[in-house]
Amino acid sequence: MAEQQKNSMVESIGSAVLENIRHCGRFSRFQLASVLASCRTCFKPATYPLVLTQMLAIGVRSVPVVAVTGAFVGMVLAIQAYDQLAGLGIEEHLGVLINLSVVKELGPVLAAVMLAGRVGGALTAELGTMNVTEQILAVRSMGTDPIRYLVAPRFIACLLLTPFLIIYADFLGMLGGYLISVPYLGINSAAYWDFSASGVEMWDIAIGIIKGFAFGAAIAGVSCYKGFHCKEGAQGVGQACTEAFVGSFILILGIDFVLVVITKAVYATLWPLKILL
């Protein structure tokens, strides 16, 4: 009896491990196929209208939410940090704190999280419903690769437009921080911008934008995969949307961490060069 129980436990652990490995394999193959199909799409002008349609839905329509997210991040930072800096008598440095946090970290990450919710959710729900109603199968039955037709335009649109949306979030974040710091908290405008300009480098802004490409790819990759592999029924689509959001959120945080470590190392290596220049 005990032996049997032990066997069934080993069996269930084994099958869970196997299922996870299979899942990883499917995910990797899907991503590889998406990247290849996206590269091919770039060289086929006939498919550009599809990409533009997705750019409108994914990019242009996301501008308001991303802008609002950015603005509030800047405003909240200003109010939170003011007291501490004023206590030390260096409230003019508020600009560096706000702008650096916004362009390097909070702008990109929060904009990406917002996009994971808005765009990722919509992508998964749309592709999931198409999957459940056999529309993806219909694409295949007509001799067209569904990854090329459905995933590639969404992948390209997400990849290219997330950095732009991050620029919007950064800009509104700076504006929000400024509006609270200068007119409301009464910090000297010239000092505010002077300290900001000396503290924020092009490199910092570039890091935020580079992150944008990675976040965009992560959102599209996870959401499309979840849509393509969602289970039957309304519950299946709902579950896929939840998994897509949680998955892309965690992936965004993970990618953010890895990129911070890498860019720090790159900066440390290149720093002596900067002095020479």
Place this chain on the structure above:
Amino acid sequence: MEKKIQPSDGIIVLKDLSKSFGKNVVIDDISLTVEKGKTTVIIGPSGCGKTVLIKHIIVLLRPNSGEVYFHDQRIDNLPEKELNAIRTRMGFLFQGGALFDSLTVYENIVFPVRQHHHIKNQKKLDELVKTKLAMVGMDGFQGAYPAKLSGGQKKRVALARAIALSPEVILYDEPTTGLDPIRSDVINELIIKLQKELGITSIVVTHDMASAYKIADRIIMLHNGKMLIDGDAEQIRNHSDAVVQRFINGQAEKSDLKALRQSSADIKIEDIEQ
């Protein structure tokens, strides 16, 4: 001794086909040849593997074992890219139509054409869509979105899309399910018309016996993943097998009736509540 099936025996040949999902065996060693220009109807109770079987013909599913041939060429082991060329020679009518609901009727029909041909002449495309829609009696609906169409209209538009590339073979997955008798008959007439006028080979999966008798040159019945019978309408009607007779006459099994009678001595909610 039965003659072994050869790949050149018909336009489509299935050889010793088996498919299982996990431990559930859906198709169990089926061999079948489909003659060119004929309508083959596959009947059988729900869940007996009919749809899975025709999805193998266009290789939307790949078999666990066995082979699929189209025009004497083995296709079940081809990579997706090569299959795409073959799929353009077949049309598949999905059970729910599977129209793209973000596209209009016009765009749905143009979709396969644009994917495989570079037609710049807009007028010619309009004409093509008009002809295909007229064939299914849906001309004039070009600008409508699928959500606005009724079930029967959706199926007819889906059929127009399936014949957009003028395929040699059309696979119909329950074309009359969920339609009223008159609409069902319109679809039947369409299938016959396509076969007569264009010489299309049709494979129809259905459990609508009226439709099966009307359109079939040959009827095949599946049961528990195996081929139970294979013959023309007359042979099916006069078949001695009890399972076949029950199915074609729509009679419930004795065990089902017994269960029903037992459950009529029903447990009342009030009794449970107490």
